[in-house]
Amino acid sequence: MHYVEASTLDTPATSMAAPRVYAWLVFALTFGLLLSDYMSRQVLNAVFPLLKAEWDLSDTQLGSLSGIVALLVGVLTFPLSVMADRWGRVRSILLMATLWSLATLACGIATNYGEMLAARFFVGLGEAAYGSVGIALIISIFPTYLRSTLTGAFMAGGAFGSVVGMAFGGVFAAHFGWRSAFFAMAIFGIALVVTYALTVNERRLRGSDAAAEQLRHSRPGFSMSLRNMFAGLFSTTSVICAYIGSGLQLFIMAAVIAWMPSYLNRYYAMTPDKAGVTAAMFVLIGAIGMVLCGVVTDRVCRHSPPRKLGMAIAYCLTTALVLGIAFQLKPGVLQLTVIGMGMFLVAGTCGPAGAMVANLTPTPIHATAFATLTLANNLLGLAPGPLLTGVLADRVGLMDAFKLVPLMALFAALTFWIGRHHYAQDIARVQAQTRAEA
Incomplete structure (x- = not known):
């Protein structure tokens, strides 16, 4: 269909x-x-x-x-x-x-x-x-x-x-x-x-x-009242799952970006300048992955938008597996290579999550919808990621803290799976409302 x-x-x-x-x-x-x-x-x-x-x-x-x-x-x-x-x-x-x-x-x-x-x-x-x-x-x-x-x-x-x-x-x-x-x-x-x-x-x-x-x-039929705005932002289970799943997945990226220079300094004996440059390469890999994963998702899901949530689930599970393996390895070239593979996929959910937010919210409030997505990304991922990783590092060491961080991808995958289960009826509801307002 x-x-x-x-x-x-x-x-x-x-x-x-x-x-x-x-x-x-x-x-x-x-x-x-x-x-x-x-x-x-x-x-x-x-x-x-x-x-x-x-x-x-x-x-x-x-x-x-x-x-x-x-x-x-x-x-x-x-x-x-x-x-x-x-x-x-x-x-x-x-x-x-x-x-x-x-x-x-x-x-x-x-x-x-x-x-x-x-x-x-x-x-x-x-x-x-x-x-x-x-x-x-x-x-x-x-x-x-x-x-x-x-x-x-x-x-x-x-x-x-x-x-x-x-x-x-x-x-x-x-x-x-x-x-x-x-x-x-x-x-x-x-x-x-x-x-x-x-x-x-x-x-x-x-x-x-x-x-x-x-x-x-x-656009006729849509009032920009506060009540209608919040109703449009949170009217479906799928869009709520897109907000939450995106934030949980970005917890991993934020934690790794913030602590990678310190990780390289402590376990690879890199000087701060070399650690900063090396860590920056992982950020660049994540940025390239964000773009390419979005392109792949659009091509694979061109005729079936629900697959986008399936792609998001795949990115989450693969991230958990790859980074989970990476931080079990001993410091060395192999570990850095596998970390790079994980960083390529870790932000791949940004494209599918953004598409779901756009598809499931009224056009007049898209800017507000993406502000809400930004809010979820920061409150659930970008803000707590570095802080909680630091708290864990104080207790068990940074290396063991990094071993636990990829587990957050499993919670993100579960959230996207719930959204995928409701997507068909949610998108049908949004389309029906759009036709009624036209």
């Missing part, structure tokens, strides 16, 4: 037939700020060994410095995204980028754990809504047929920024001290903020934004 993708029903055409040169310039600058976002977020992981030695920090404290940013992103993405839509996306982007850049600068002058934690708090506050606001701004000035391409490229930018932050952070820390790593990321962010402020403004975007606003409210 073939299913129509619910998200394609009654979707209005964009007001722009082709993107302007200015639109691509806005994309490039917004993408650059996304790189700054993740560089500022992940540079900390590259200097974990140096902070631990200088301030005599526990692994739990180190994990909290990483986890607090993801926690604030998860908690504040939704309300700050709503505020940005009301206040103006360009002004919100400039304010957010300025805040996280100055907070990153403050990280470089912190003298103890408390000051670093406070600075990281403001890094998280600045970065909280940037992903959802940035992609909303980009989509509003490009034609509809480019949305998948732009969304995929924008999401991959986060992983690339993580790679750059960890790699260059480790190099700067090794040659000029750990403070220089934060200073370098802050200067990059401030330079982009100035360039963005001189180049992008609401007046030049107003025509496209006004058209987009009209399109968002042009």
